[in-house]
Amino acid sequence: MRNVTIVHVAEKARVSVKTVSRVVNNEPTVTPDLRARVEAAIEQLGYSPNIAARRMGGGRSFLIVAFNDRTLTLENWRSDRGNNWIDRMQYGAMLRCDVHGYHLLCELIDLESDQLARRVQHVLSTLRPDGVILTPPNCEDPTVLAALKKAQIPFVRLGSAQAGPGARVRMDDQAAARQLTEHLLTLGHRRVGFVTGSPRFLASRAREDGYRGALAKAGLAVDESLLVPGDFTFEGGVAAAEALLARADRPTAILAGNDETALAVLHVARRLSVAIPDALSLATFDDTPSVRLSLPPLTTVRQPVAEMAAEAVDILVACAAAKDGKPPRGDRLLPFELALRASTAPPPAG
Amino acid sequence: MRNVTIVHVAEKARVSVKTVSRVVNNEPTVTPDLRARVEAAIEQLGYSPNIAARRMGGGRSFLIVAFNDRTLTLENWRSDRGNNWIDRMQYGAMLRCDVHGYHLLCELIDLESDQLARRVQHVLSTLRPDGVILTPPNCEDPTVLAALKKAQIPFVRLGSAQAGPGARVRMDDQAAARQLTEHLLTLGHRRVGFVTGSPRFLASRAREDGYRGALAKAGLAVDESLLVPGDFTFEGGVAAAEALLARADRPTAILAGNDETALAVLHVARRLSVAIPDALSLATFDDTPSVRLSLPPLTTVRQPVAEMAAEAVDILVACAAAKDGKPPRGDRLLPFELALRASTAPPPAG
DNA sequence: GCCGATTTGTCCTCAAGTGGACAAATTGAA
DNA sequence: TTCAATTTGTCCACTTGAGGACAAATCGGC
Structure with missing residues (x-):
């Protein structure tokens, strides 16, 4: 069977090709009567305008x-x-x-x-x-x-x-980080670690700004040594977590730059027998399935x-x-x- | 800037449009010399044949x-x-x-x-x-x-x-189910429950056949009451798991029709304090992330x-x-x- | 019944490539 | 040199729809 083209529709509806085109492209100057006839023909023949052809004359490609x-x-x-x-x-x-x-x-x-x-x-x-x-x-x-x-x-x-x-x-990554940090501050945390993300992703920088903003708003000084560079990978997260959790004045909460990093923190915490959330709170960004299925499930920001x-x-x-x-x-x-x-x-x- | 077409390439390479077409479509009758010239022009102009146009003459759409x-x-x-x-x-x-x-x-x-x-x-x-x-x-x-x-x-x-x-x-879903069942039999299990899948998916039927085949091969009779219908959903899995685990002669292993069902079995087992794998072995199909991240991670068939x-x-x-x-x-x-x-x-x- | 406005049709061009028929140019061998 | 084979070019048709110019038909109002 040949492909159904605009010509077949025109024949079936007993109108000109031009009129069919007008109907298909929703031009206003078609009487409801004719429009209905054309649409019926389109329906009966199962016609759909070919994208390639439409594109040719400089039209849309859809x-x-x-x-x-x-x-x-x-x-x-x-x-x-x-x-x-x-x-x-x-x-x-x-x-x-x-x-x-x-x-x-x-x-x-x-x-x-x-x-x-x-x-x-x-x-x-x-x-x-x-x-x-x-x-x-x-x-x-x-x-x-x-x-x-x-x-x-x-x-x-x-x-x-x-x-x-x-x-x-x-x-708004910055606002999200701010709110997440505020959540931790409201719970009573005062030493909140932050594992930053890859500089390739600027969102990471915005999250850091939000973290700093929340601390400033709460009148807390930022302890720069609590900001540890990660790179959004599991391995980077492990190194950062080890650095943070080895400290004498260990943070009571950690904000991870993304979920991958958070899983790494979770991993290290388990290895060092640091109970979450009893000894350490952990929050992160992105809400991927892995952090919903983890034990415990992690507090996150759901990005739409x-x-x-x-x-x-x-x-x-x-x-x-x-x-x-x-x-x-x-x-x-x-x-x-x-x-x-x-x-x-x-x-x-x- | 206008779009680069085959005509521009032809002009640049000082050949005919036809020759460019021959090069693009890998026709054999072009000397290496000319082919190189055309390819150089294509590269320099950054030409890519337009899919819509190629499609028109009845060619491929890619x-x-x-x-x-x-x-x-x-x-x-x-x-x-x-x-x-x-x-x-x-x-x-x-x-x-x-x-x-x-x-x-x-x-x-x-x-x-x-x-x-x-x-x-x-x-x-x-x-x-x-x-x-x-x-x-x-x-x-x-x-x-x-x-x-x-x-x-x-x-x-x-x-x-x-x-x-x-x-x-x-x-081969049937072979997969057979091997999975054999794995359980080799471990020593004799009462293996099976939660079947949705009849909408014929693979489910094949899996059941494999399960039956493995039991037959091991010379074991199939206890039909150990086959419980699920429907590949979590809810269906919960009902099936409850039915199987409520029995006096509880199966020592369960084969779930798919991962969703397996997670449901895991859920019910935890609720009923049936330890996995100590009191109950659990195996499933598909190997989605959820069963790798579950506790414990589940034995599955990885479908390629x-x-x-x-x-x-x-x-x-x-x-x-x-x-x-x-x-x-x-x-x-x-x-x-x-x-x-x-x-x-x-x-x-x- | 006529005028003007609106609707519909006719006809043509254009998009960017493919493919066929066939002629022209080039190459190679005898 | 001459013939044949191969390569390259010319030219045209074809694909499907959009869109413009403009003519023809229809409609409504008076």
């Missing part, structure tokens, strides 16, 4: 590309710990694309590759998507941003703590990743529909949630 | 669509337990697509919807993919299969226990989902490249692995 970091994705996949940031992003974006009649393509890029610019350019030029979603750490990479700008394709940066080109959708991705899709689709060529701008903050769990409690007496 | 079950995907996403079957499928397929210069689109379909056929048809007709990957339980749905057949698009069914149209890539997806992509790409219109056939079995963990041990003495 495609959105999400660029994910290759290394991160692979680690994520191989990891036993199920860090599902990217998965959640994808679910949110996919569902929203569906609503708009769009399609989501996930592409991997490798920031370390010397072919990076070429790779980004290739994907953009072969697919010609209507918009691009960038996830950390791609959303802060100058090469990627330059390639996007050159191709003049609208893009949204997801979860980036850095101002810059394109639109931005994120949660899927909602952020959905918002990004909305922005890009609106931008494509407007076709005024204006790149999307703005910085949308989505609300986060504290998930208070069994890993945080008042500090031990004395 | 797109592969994976149809996932909407309900399952959403449950998966909302679940705290991170059942990442679909994610693993996607990683495997995406990586392989990348190698072939293909792109993966994940689309959700809802088997319960009365618009199902229309939905499948719409996606196929608007995207015109070169191939389709079906995941459970879509891969056994007659409406979906009929729509695929009508559209004449090659497809691979992933993880389906049922013979049928299209190619099939899967692991990503590898299966990669194999599916290879099949579809080969099929598209052959362009002889022959739909892919065959049934590839990929090796699974037993992950023996702390949840299985010899039965309690006495």
Whole structure:
């Protein structure tokens, strides 16, 4: 059977091809009568306009590309710990694309590759998507941003703590860290350790600022020796935890830069027989499955990743529909949630 | 800046458009000399052929669509337990697509919807993919299969226990269940309970067959009362576990139909103070992160989902490249692995 | 019944590539 | 040199839909 084209629909509805096109593209100058006839024909024939053909005349492609970091994705996949940031992003974006009649393509890029610019350019030029979603750490990479700008394709940066080109959708990492720190202070903790994250992710810096802000607001001086560098990996977290827990004046609570780090702290604490939460409170960011399943489940900040991705899709689709060529701008903050769990409690007496 | 087209490349390399096309499509009748010149021009201009345009003349679309079950995907996403079957499928397929210069689109379909056929048809007709990957339980749905057949698009069914149209890539669920059961028998267990899965998934039936086969091979009669129906959900698993553990002649080991069910068994056992593995051994299928992070980590069968997806992509790409219109056939079995963990041990003495 | 406004149709161009027919140029061998 | 084979170029058709210009048909009001 041949493919059903706009011509078949026109014949069946006994109208011109042009009229079918007008109906499909929701042009206002069609009488309800004719519109109904055309829609009936479309339904009966099971017609759907071919995306490739629509794209040809310079129209929309109905495609959105999400660029994910290759290394991160692979680690994520191989990891036993199920860090599902990217998965959640994808679910949110996919569902929203569906609503708009769009399609989501996930592409991997490798920031370390010397072919990076070429790779980004290739994907953009072969697919010609209507918009691009960038996830950390791609959303802060100058090469990627330059390639996007050159191709003049609208893009949204997801979860980036850095101002810059394109639109931005994120949660307020600084406020989240502040609230999490305040939660610990309210419980009575006064010596709160902080394992910082990878400098590659600017969100890590924002979290540190929030931590400092909460201490300052409570009138407490920041003990710089309680800030230990991690790098968002398990190994980095282990080293940092060992440094913090070996101290004579051990902190009574630790804020971990991300979940991977938190699991490392949990691991070290168990090895050193430091009971959580009795002897040490532990809080972290991201709320991946691993920290919900850990023993005890950890207090975290739930980042609204899927909602952020959905918002990004909305922005890009609106931008494509407007076709005024204006790149999307703005910085949308989505609300986060504290998930208070069994890993945080008042500090031990004395 | 205008988009770089094949015409620009031709001008730069001082050859005809036709020759560039021949180079891009790897036709043999081009001298190495000219080929090099064209490739240099492509590189310098950063040219990538536009997928939409290639598709027009009836050529390949370089797109592969994976149809996932909407309900399952959403449950998966909302679940705290991170059942990442679909994610693993996607990683495997995406990586392989990348190698072939293909792109993966994940689309959700809802088997319960009365618009199902229309939905499948719409996606196929608007995207015109070169191939389709079906995941459970879509891969056994007659409406979906009929729509695929009508559209004449090659497809691979992933993880389906049922013979049928299209190619099939899967692991041997029956053998896996047999080996898992044998593992328990070798440890000394004689009363092994089995919580069956949802009849929607035929793999569940295959697992049951494997369980029966192992008992038969060991010369043991099957106690039908030890087979309790679950439905692959946590709630179903709870009910089944309660039934099994309430018995006077409680089984010393339980084989759960999938990980979700196993977690339910774990939950009930803890509530009833049945120690695992001391009083009860527990084994399951799928090896999702949740059963690696559980206490104790569970003995499972690791299903090579990503590898299966990669194999599916290879099949579809080969099929598209052959362009002889022959739909892919065959049934590839990929090796699974037993992950023996702390949840299985010899039965309690006495 | 006429005028003007709105709706619908006709016709053409354009997008970016593929593929076929066939001619022209180049190469190699006899 | 000449013929044949191979490589390269020319030219055209084709894919499916969008969109613009403009003509034709229809409708409503008076």
